[in-house]
Amino acid sequence: MDAERAKVAELEANHRALSLELANAKSLELDKRRELVSASDEIEKLRMKHAKEIMELEMEAKSKAREARELADELRLAKSDLERERDNVSNLKATLSHQSTSHIALNAQINALQAQKAATQMQLDALMTTSSDKTLDLETAHRRILDLEQDARESEMVRRKLHNMVQELKGNIRVFCRVRPEKGREADITFPDKRDHKEIVVSSSSSSAMGSERKEIYNFGFDRVFEPESTQIEVFEEISFLAQSCVDGYNVCIFAYGQTGSGKSFTMEGGSTEATTGMIPRAVDQVFKAADDLKSKGWEYKMDGQFLEIYNETINDLLGKGEFDKKKHEIKHDKSGTRVTDVNVMPLQSPASVTSLLRVANSRRTVAATLMNERSSRSHSVFTLRISGTNTHTGESCEGSLNLVDLAGSERLNSSGAAGDRDRLKETQNINKSLSALGDVIAALGEKAEKGEKHIPYRNSKLTYLLQNSLSGNSKTLMILNLSPLAAHLNESLCSLRFATKVNNTMIGTAKKQIRGSS
Numbered sequence: 001m002d003a004e005r006a007k008v009a010e011l012e013a014n015h016r017a018l019s020l021e022l023a024n025a026k027s028l029e030l031d032k033r034r035e036l037v038s039a040s041d042e043i044e045k046l047r048m049k050h051a052k053e054i055m056e057l058e059m060e061a062k063s064k065a066r067e068a069r070e071l072a073d074e075l076r077l078a079k080s081d082l083e084r085e086r087d088n089v090s091n092l093k094a095t096l097s098h099q100s101t102s103h104i105a106l107n108a109q110i111n112a113l114q115a116q117k118a119a120t121q122m123q124l125d126a127l128m129t130t131s132s133d134k135t136l137d138l139e140t141a142h143r144r145i146l147d148l149e150q151d152a153r154e155s156e157m158v159r160r161k162l163h164n165m166v167q168e169l170k171g172n173i174r175v176f177c178r179v180r181p182e183k184g185r186e187a188d189i190t191f192p193d194k195r196d197h198k199e200i201v202v203s204s205s206s207s208s209a210m211g212s213e214r215k216e217i218y219n220f221g222f223d224r225v226f227e228p229e230s231t232q233i234e235v236f237e238e239i240s241f242l243a244q245s246c247v248d249g250y251n252v253c254i255f256a257y258g259q260t261g262s263g264k265s266f267t268m269e270g271g272s273t274e275a276t277t278g279m280i281p282r283a284v285d286q287v288f289k290a291a292d293d294l295k296s297k298g299w300e301y302k303m304d305g306q307f308l309e310i311y312n313e314t315i316n317d318l319l320g321k322g323e324f325d326k327k328k329h330e331i332k333h334d335k336s337g338t339r340v341t342d343v344n345v346m347p348l349q350s351p352a353s354v355t356s357l358l359r360v361a362n363s364r365r366t367v368a369a370t371l372m373n374e375r376s377s378r379s380h381s382v383f384t385l386r387i388s389g390t391n392t393h394t395g396e397s398c399e400g401s402l403n404l405v406d407l408a409g410s411e412r413l414n415s416s417g418a419a420g421d422r423d424r425l426k427e428t429q430n431i432n433k434s435l436s437a438l439g440d441v442i443a444a445l446g447e448k449a450e451k452g453e454k455h456i457p458y459r460n461s462k463l464t465y466l467l468q469n470s471l472s473g474n475s476k477t478l479m480i481l482n483l484s485p486l487a488a489h490l491n492e493s494l495c496s497l498r499f500a501t502k503v504n505n506t507m508i509g510t511a512k513k514q515i516r517g518s519s
């Protein structure tokens with residue numbers, strides 16, 4: 001039993017040892033299991049890390065491969081650039097060697113040119129010296145030319161003055177002839193006197209009864225002949241002394257005579273431009289200038305103007321009001337000069353006031369022309385500028401007048417076609433009457449100058465009566481004969497030329513100044 005007990009005890013002890021061993025084994029197993037779990041975690045982590053590292057390595061490998069490719073590309077490009085650069089370098093080397101050769105050649109040229117430049121500079125210096133000498137010579141010559149031109153101008157003025165004095169001493173009426181420009185069938189008119197411009201030659205051809213051609217040549221001489229190209233300035237240059245002399249106390253009368261359309265109005269009144277300005281505005285301008293110049297010598301002037309029209313022997317005031325002037329105007333002569341009753345006399349302060357006076361007169365003439373059959377060419381127009389001056393230093397006084405007359409068309413009865421028209425016939429008879437009265441007055445003045453006493457028939461027409469004081473031996477008279485160059489007007493032109501020649505040959509005596517001393 002004991003043995004049994006011992007055995008049981010022993011078994012129990014074994015059991016306990018075994019249980020302990022089992023427990024230990026279990027705890028060991030547990031530890032081992034834990035270790036296993038932790039080892040597997042570790043393995044998992046390592047695996048993941050490894051996978052990540054592999055992935056990164058793969059990506060790195062890919063990027064390296066790309067870089068390698070790019071580097072390979074770059075290398076290729078670099079190689080081709082290098083190749084090109086090599087080519088360039090070899091080209092540049094070739095160019096350089098060529099340029100070097102050129103450079104050497106250019107240097108040689110530059111040296112040659114510099115030598116040439118130095119030689120040219122020396123020549124230039126020599127020329128500059130000569131040129132400044134020449135410039136001096138030229139300036140001297142230029143001054144000399146200016147002096148000579150001035151001398152020539154002065155001589156020309158002296159020549160004109162002397163010419164005028166001779167004319168005044170001769171005492172005849174001056175006559176200028178002006179031929180209008182025209183494009184058309186022109187008559188055979190020539191101007192042979194190219195130096196003094198005093199001659200006009202008109203030729204006409206006619207067939208005789210036998211059929212043979214006959215050419216007649218008519219030669220006329222006047223104080224001045226203006227060719228068609230002559231300008232208003234040139235014409236005025238020749239008459240400016242007359243405008244001047246009315247400031248000195250003379251009575252001056254300038255007529256424009258000629259057939260309708262021959263250029264009378266163009267000459268007297270002119271156009272609207274500077275170049276075409278006519279004799280009236282130019283003369284007035286000149287009178288104002290002359291009066292202004294004499295201010296320094298103590299002269300003070302007063303000027304006034306009137307503009308009348310004589311139509312069918314009645315006087316019409318072109319500065320009046322209304323369409324037609326219905327007033328009856330009378331011409332009065334007394335010691336103070338000629339006066340026309342009831343006409344407007346405009347004080348003239350400046351040349352501009354004359355422009356407005358001409359405008360008023362022209363607008364009235366235009367109205368009349370549209371109402372009455374081109375009346376302007378069928379009437380005489382008389383612009384009168386009266387000038388009175390006193391000298392504050394000397395007490396002298398003077399009175400002058402300037403009459404600028406645009407005469408009615410001078411064509412003869414038949415050629416104007418007036419015969420069948422009563423109004424036209426009356427107009428033409430009146431024009432002829434007054435123009436022949438003008439001729440008679442001039443002829444009588446001529447006779448008076450030659451033979452002494454002679455009655456002057458001023459009263460035979462309104463025109464001559466109005467101009468009595470300016471149409472005497474005591475006044476300066478100029479007739480401008482206007483001619484049309486047309487072949488169709490040849491006969492009229494010849495009549496006008498003959499009339500003007502008669503006037504030109506008339507001596508009317510020497511003009512006198514209207515100057516009074518201080519009283």
Ligand SMILES: Nc1ncnc2c1ncn2[C@@H]1O[C@H](COP(=O)(O)OP(=O)(O)OP(=O)(O)O)[C@@H](O)[C@H]1O
Pocket residue numbers: 179180181228258259260261262263264265266267376377378408409482
């Ligand atoms: N020297 C000239 N230069 C240019 N044109 C001119 C000249 N003379 C006249 N004329 C022109 O010829 C035309 C006729 O001239 P203007 O009217 O002056 O003649 P007129 O003799 O006064 O005629 P009317 O008796 O009808 O008044 C106008 O158109 C005018 O402008």
